[in-house]
Amino acid sequence: LAKTTQPISMDSYEGQEVNITCSHNNIATNDYITWYQQFPSQGPRFIIQGYKTKVTNEVASLFIPADRKSSTLSLPRVSLSDTAVYYCLVVFSFSGGYNKLIFGAGTRLAVHP
Amino acid sequence: GAGVSQTPSNKVTEKGKYVELRCDPISGHTALYWYRQSLGQGPEFLIYFQGTGAADDSGLPNDRFFAVRPEGSVSTLKIQRTERGDSAVYLCASSLNDRYYNEQFFGPGTRLTVL
Secondary structure, eight states, X not given: OOOXXXXXXXXXXXXXXXXXXXEEOSBOTTOOEXXXXXXXXXXXXXXXXXXXXXXXXXXXXXXXXXXXXEEEEEESSOOGGGOXXXXXXXXXXXXXXXXXXXXXXXXXXXEEO | OOOOEEEOSEEXXXXXXXXXXXXXXXXXXXXXEEEEEOTTSOOEEEEEEETTEEEEOTTOOSTTEEEEOTTSSOEEEEEOSOOGGGOEEEEEEEEXXXXXXXXXXXXXXEEEEEO
16 A cells, blocks of 8 residues: 655744654655645645655755655754645555655644744 | 746536636646645645656546646646535646656646535
8 A cells, every 4th residue: 555654743943953754665666755845825845855865955854764665854943934734755656567646644834933 | 937827726616517727837847747635635646747648647536537738838637527526726736857756846726616
């Protein structure tokens, strides 16, 4: 069964580091893990993408263990504007050679003053 | 430059009616995706175009749903005999290349309400 699992919600305070983990099994071996941010009434927005180990950009880091059965999005020093829903997006491979894009159910992050 | 645009932003229709939802991708993006998002859920993949052809339509829930992209740019998602369960936000995204791992740029969505 292709499934991703994320915490439903998280709370944090300004200036703290936030780590959100997505669990996923049987993802396609050659495809990336991607994280998106979504604000109300908007489409998701790309944050970061990785294949293995660690990736860092100007807004986040992504940690992927060797077995690729999970990934952790790390947001350093969050601010109020980081209050949003965060989704992992993975590609699952199925028998018969076809792949399917699956978004997680999302983690609602609330950042407090 | 212009991002992905979707029209209409809101659509209210009656059960059994036909609707069309339009997506204008970013110029030059060859890949186009349609998703459906219900309240409190992540986007659900519907269909993926590479150029004019549907490379993967495995997410279309049934034969009432159909999408086209005749010139490899604008795409239209068509829903026949709408049902109340079709109510959702329909998202369109485009990306530069044809692999799933490329960054997708999303439009604001069309909120479809079936009464």
